[in-house]
Amino acid sequence: VSDRYPGSRALYARAQALIPGTTQTISKRPAAYAPGSYPMYADRGEGSNVWDVDGNRYVDYVLACGPIVLGYQHPSVQRAVTEQLGRGSLFGLLSPVEVIAAEAIAELVPRAEMVRFFKGGADATSAAARLARALTGRERIASSGYHGWHDQWVVNDPQNRAGVPHRLVDLVLPFAYSDLAGLEALFEEFRGEIAAVILEPLTVDAYDESFLQAVRRLTRATGALLIFDEIVTGFRLAPGGAQQWTRVEADLTVFAKALANGFPLAALCGPRDMMRTAADLFITSTYGDEALSLAACAATLEVMRDQPVHDSLWRIGGTLMSGLHSAAQETGAPVRLVGQAPMFRIAFDATALKSNGVTPRAVWRFLLSEMARRGVLWRPGGITFVSYAHTEADIQETVAAAQEVFAALADELRSGGLAPDGVAEPMFER
Numbered sequence: 001v002s003d004r005y006p007g008s009r010a011l012y013a014r015a016q017a018l019i020p021g022t023t024q025t026i027s028k029r030p031a032a033y034a035p036g037s038y039p040m041y042a043d044r045g046e047g048s049n050v051w052d053v054d055g056n057r058y059v060d061y062v063l064a065c066g067p068i069v070l071g072y073q074h075p076s077v078q079r080a081v082t083e084q085l086g087r088g089s090l091f092g093l094l095s096p097v098e099v100i101a102a103e104a105i106a107e108l109v110p111r112a113e114m115v116r117f118f119k120g121g122a123d124a125t126s127a128a129a130r131l132a133r134a135l136t137g138r139e140r141i142a143s144s145g146y147h148g149w150h151d152q153w154v155v156n157d158p159q160n161r162a163g164v165p166h167r168l169v170d171l172v173l174p175f176a177y178s179d180l181a182g183l184e185a186l187f188e189e190f191r192g193e194i195a196a197v198i199l200e201p202l203t204v205d206a207y208d209e210s211f212l213q214a215v216r217r218l219t220r221a222t223g224a225l226l227i228f229d230e231i232v233t234g235f236r237l238a239p240g241g242a243q244q245w246t247r248v249e250a251d252l253t254v255f256a257k258a259l260a261n262g263f264p265l266a267a268l269c270g271p272r273d274m275m276r277t278a279a280d281l282f283i284t285s286t287y288g289d290e291a292l293s294l295a296a297c298a299a300t301l302e303v304m305r306d307q308p309v310h311d312s313l314w315r316i317g318g319t320l321m322s323g324l325h326s327a328a329q330e331t332g333a334p335v336r337l338v339g340q341a342p343m344f345r346i347a348f349d350a351t352a353l354k355s356n357g358v359t360p361r362a363v364w365r366f367l368l369s370e371m372a373r374r375g376v377l378w379r380p381g382g383i384t385f386v387s388y389a390h391t392e393a394d395i396q397e398t399v400a401a402a403q404e405v406f407a408a409l410a411d412e413l414r415s416g417g418l419a420p421d422g423v424a425e426p427m428f429e430r
């Protein structure tokens with residue numbers, strides 16, 4: 001056990017007795033990282049940096065699993081939130097920032113003529129499903145990928161459906177991204193019964209433009225709605241989200257994560273003729289119009305509108321991707337980069353790992369702990385993000401660290417020094 005993290009360890013010991021799973025977001029659980037040799041508790045963040053409770057500084061590529069798109073404590077967002085905090089965060093009367101944030105989304109996102117706000121992504125995807133069912137009078141939803149922890153989104157996931165009423169299983173029809181034939185077969189089998197198709201327009205592992213166009217045609221032809229879950233892609237690839245980038249337009253779109261630079265906010269938006277129906281549905285939440293997050297949202301989107309945020313995410317992310325690629329090539333580490341520059345994933349060559357008898361998890365533990373020791377925070381398996389605050393100097397520092405760590409990894413693999421970690425279950429990576 002390293003002595004770099006005594007403060008983290010002490011807090012973690014208290015959390016283990018108090019908080020089931022030790023924290024609220026499964027993909028942030030310290031057990032999935034490199035227990036004992038990776039920091040667990042953050043003290044503060046600024047720009048691209050995070051300091052842990054033991055005073056160690058890091059360049060952060062986890063960015064709260066996506067929300068921190070402009071960097072920690074971006075001055076415009078700080079100003080807007082501090083100003084709103086001086087007035088109050090929640091009232092019985094409505095807050096002007098609710099209107100201003102909705103206008104900011106409508107200005108940036110294609111076909112977003114009306115907006116409803118929520119506190120989390122799962123609330124917004126469930127609201128999208130309810131609206132689609134109400135608009136079509138149909139009950140089934142064809143769903144690809146992850147859309148949150150609510151019953152209907154995990155009922156088909158054998159790993160995660162404990163406690164979920166099994167009778168919901170027929171309401172949600174899973175299909176795989178890119179599997180057009182599979183989706184068509186569902187529409188054939190459940191003719192006239194599918195209210196909507198919900199999917200991420202692209203994932204870190206797959207982007208298939210012709211598939212998206214085919215799904216668009218199929219939904220139009222069958223009277224189903226197309227829902228884009230842009231919780232990860234939204235405001236990350238382009239100011240108008242992935243649908244601006246792919247030029248395939250959904251009927252309903254859901255955002256969260258990068259929407260408010262770390263404040264808890266999600267949004268469901270779409271054309272007025274569809275969204276108007278949401279007024280008649282029982283969709284309500286006490287904190288839905290909480291004003292600090294709405295102020296953060298309006299400020300975040302204003303920065304995106306007025307500054308070259310996305311040019312920077314593509315450029316900086318691209319420099320990092322190619323630097324890591326070269327480091328892997330030069331050192332012979334079995335590391336690959338997958339995805340788009342503003343959101344990519346570090347992956348391993350499975351056959352190389354297998355022939356060395358190590359699991360991806362063991363390799364992740366090695367990489368995470370060695371990179372953390374050199375002042376870089378990565379996350380296991382999931383998406384590596386960059387923010388608008390990341391600089392060329394950050395990237396150089398990170399690539400230099402990766403060069404050392406990849407070389408050490410290649411040595412460990414050659415010498416058989418990496419112990420299998422004995423943990424078999426797959427990691428949750430959202």
Ligand SMILES: Cc1ncc(COP(=O)(O)O)c(C=O)c1O
Binds near residue numbers: 123146229231
């Ligand atoms: C694609 C996607 N949809 C939905 C969600 C759920 O969002 P939340 O965790 O805010 O409920 C996530 C969370 O990671 C996600 O990645």
